[in-house]
Amino acid sequence: MEFWPEFLASSWGREFVAGGFGGIAGVVSGYPLDTLRIRQQQSNAGSAFGILRNVISTEGPAALYRGMCAPLASVTVQNAMVFQIYAVLSRAFDSSVSSKDPPSYKGVALGGFGTGALQSLLLTPVELVKIRLQLQNNSYAKLHEADSHKGPISVAKRIFKAEGLRGMYRGLTITVLRDAPSHCFYFWTYEYMREQLHPGCRKSGQESVKTMLVSGGLAGVASWVCCYPLDVIKTRLQAQSLSPLPKYTGIVDCFRKSVKEEGYRVLWRGLGTAVARAFVVNGAIFSAYEMALRCLFNNGSIQTETAI
Structure with a gap:
């Protein structure tokens, strides 16, 4: 049964919906591991398992999902934008390839x-x-009740009030430096691995779910490994507030102080957690995205093939 791959998709509405399904699947499946990664990066609090035990015992399992509403609320637009822009740019940068390929x-x-x-x-x-x-835990909330955040809207309002629009975009430069090369590795790895696991599937779009999961997972791992030190710096820059005075004045200053105080190992702290999360999340994202496109373009029909 014919399937329309993403490069043949002709409807912004279908891309929007498929990207939304993929993003939601990624956020829900990997958010607890993301919370552990953030806490590992921000301070020398021990291993991921140690942090996990401490969070569950002192704050409860729900703490692992704290802050999820912000990315979940924006994930549909973000993923629709990512997949749509990628579909356009991947063609624009090499127009010599036929539109049928x-x-x-x-x-x-x-x-x-x-x-x-x-x-x-x-x-x-x-x-x-x-x-x-x-990064906000229960003990902080009790000691600083006036400053504690009740949810993503509360956080956004406080940041905007104290720091303005510029404060909302703290970390933009380091985010661009991280995301541009990581997305390069991300999409290239996915396309290359799916073709290796299921030859011809890039054109036919008939790869199995297992191929989607493995290719998407490996793509996520590759994208994180190539940019992880930049992500550590980004987390530290965005975690600090202006009151008291920020510890870091910029990317280079954050890098120098972090390495001086904690050694070069700090730049890779939490990598194991990030890699595990990346495999789970991106396998889910690409699988949900591809299957949503199959349903949208084939009136709900999905290939049942299971072999790689």
């Missing part, structure tokens, strides 16, 4: 790079709010 690997890499840079404009405020909520 999938984009070249060159177009995929350059399209991913451009997509990562553009999507940072939406992602920066969302991640800023998310990080502030994830």
Whole structure:
């Protein structure tokens, strides 16, 4: 049964819906691991398992999902934008490829790079709010009740009131530096691995769910490994507030102080958690996205093939 791959999709509405399903699946499946990663990056609080036990025993399992509303609320627009821009740019950067064929690997890499840079404009405020909520624990809330955040809207209002629009976009530069190359590796790895696991599927779009999961998972791992030190710096920059005076004045200052105080290992702290999360989340994202497109373009019909 014929399936329309993403490069043949002709409706913004279908891309929007499919991207939304993929993003929602990714956020829900990987958010607890993301919370652990953020806490590992911000302070030397021990291993992921140690932090997990401490969070559950002192704050309850719900703390692992604190701040999820912000990325979940924006995830439909963000993922629709990412996949739509990628589909356009991957063609624009290599127009020599026929419209009946999938984009070249060159177009995929350059399209991913451009997509990562553009999507940072939406992602920066969302991640800023998310990080502030994830790092707030119950003990802090009790000691600083007036300053504690009740939810993402409360965080956004407080940041905007104290720091203005510029404060909402704290970390934009480092987010662009992280996301542009990571999306380049992200889409290239996905397209390359799916073709290796299921030859011909880039053109036919008939790969199995297992292929989607594995290819998406490996794409997520590759994108995180290539940019992880930048993500650590981004987390530390966005976690600090202006009151008291911020510890770091910029990207270079944050890098120097972090390495001086904690050594170069700090730049890779939490990598294991991030890699595990990346495999789960991105396998879910690409699978949900591809299956949503199959349903939308084939009136609900989905391939049942299970072999890679």
